[in-house]
Amino acid sequence: MTDVHTASMTAWTAPRYGGSEVLRTETVPRPVPGEGEVVVRVRAASLCSGDLHLLTGTPYLLRLGFGLRRPKRPMIGQNLAGEVVAVGAGVSEFGVGDRVFGVVPGGAFAEYARAAVRSLARIPDGLEMEVAAAIPDSGMTALQGLRDIGEVSPGQRVLINGASGGVGTFAVQLAKILGAEVTAVCGTRHLETVRAIGADTVIDYTADDFTRTGIRYDIVFDLAGNRTLREYRRVLTRGGVYISSAGAPGDNWFGPVRWLGAVALTDLFVGQTLKALLMRPAAADLEYLAALAAEGRLRPVIERRLPLAETATAIGAFARGHASGKTVLTAP
Missing domain, CATH: 3.40.50.720 (NAD(P)-binding Rossmann-like Domain)
Structure with a gap:
């Protein structure tokens, strides 16, 4: 197991339900991988409708699982691309330095995120991080x-x-x-x-x-x-x-x-x-989509590219609807 020394990071959080106005950046502990998990240095992330549902807490029915009065998991963001910086016990699929993309249950809008290997895939050579982050x-x-x-x-x-x-x-x-x-x-x-x-x-x-x-x-x-x-x-x-x-x-x-x-x-x-239809994350599907994108047969449509520091602005625009394709957030 590769260790991640105790450290902090910057992450976007939603301490209460609401619109983009409730979002703020906080200094939080850097995640540590559990069994079957890796930690990814986030280089790009993309928005999805699920981010809005979890941010606003609507429909209210979903609060039964995610927190009645406030979110159980205040860190947001579900789609990412980046490099593996630490691996947990039992992980053989990826090593430190591998470029990966996929989905996480929350926390993609941060410097680092913890992810299950079953929800990740390698980024093929020649495919940009921003493009990969738009796919999952x-x-x-x-x-x-x-x-x-x-x-x-x-x-x-x-x-x-x-x-x-x-x-x-x-x-x-x-x-x-x-x-x-x-x-x-x-x-x-x-x-x-x-x-x-x-x-x-x-x-x-x-x-x-x-x-x-x-x-x-x-x-x-x-x-x-x-x-x-x-x-x-x-x-x-x-x-x-x-x-x-x-x-x-x-x-x-x-x-x-x-x-x-x-x-x-x-x-x-x-x-x-x-x-x-309820989408179920699958590494094989990610690999298939990434291969199509690398071959030029599949072209993710990216309408907006904004720095991760402008996450609140990006989510506010996304919430107004009628987007064309994806909004991607980038990190240095």
Whole structure:
């Protein structure tokens, strides 16, 4: 086991629930790796919707697991890339100095973070840290939705609703890699971005209603949750698959829980397949996505690059919504 001498570091924390205004930097103890863990010197991190949910404590239902009155884990951030500086007992996958990326349960917006090796992968030679940091949660969500639930095969028609966001920009590209004909739904400002990453057809939701075109799709990957299940089913083929990642917004108490329940219940009574997606971190998926990126076949869309010192500013902008791709934070 490689030891990390007792030291401190700077980290962004959220001592209470709220918006970006509650964030602050603190000096905290540097993490020490446990069994099956490593400590990573963070060089880049990216934002995801999960960061906002944990920061605001909404829907309130999640506070049952993460702290009723205040966060149990005040350190935030889930996606990172950096170098291994210490390894815990039983770790053979990585050594000190290895460049890695992946997900952590919290603490990515800091100088150092502790991570389980099962949620990390090596960064291939030639792939930048910032690009690797943009991949984990969004890339794995898109991949697991399309490959594992949708079982996309060449020639199928895939519609991606919410195609310009973090998951959406990965989904467009991965659906094409899997051989599908891709229709992407997004807002006016993002039309060219989505075309540039390979969508065959792009629908501006401010001008056209994809549920009224009469075209049916083998897979609908829903990242927006802004239509009824009846409308989504109307654009599916008879044996089509609907995949919900975002779910309808819902209320502050239960969020998308009611929506996801409706998806599960409807699936029992119709010929089409309706499934909710919960991404599960997997090193093999990270390795696959990184290889595609290193080969130039997958291009993470990065809308903003800001220094880690501007985390609060970045999260404030991210919370306003309508982002194109990912926001990446960089550290020296």
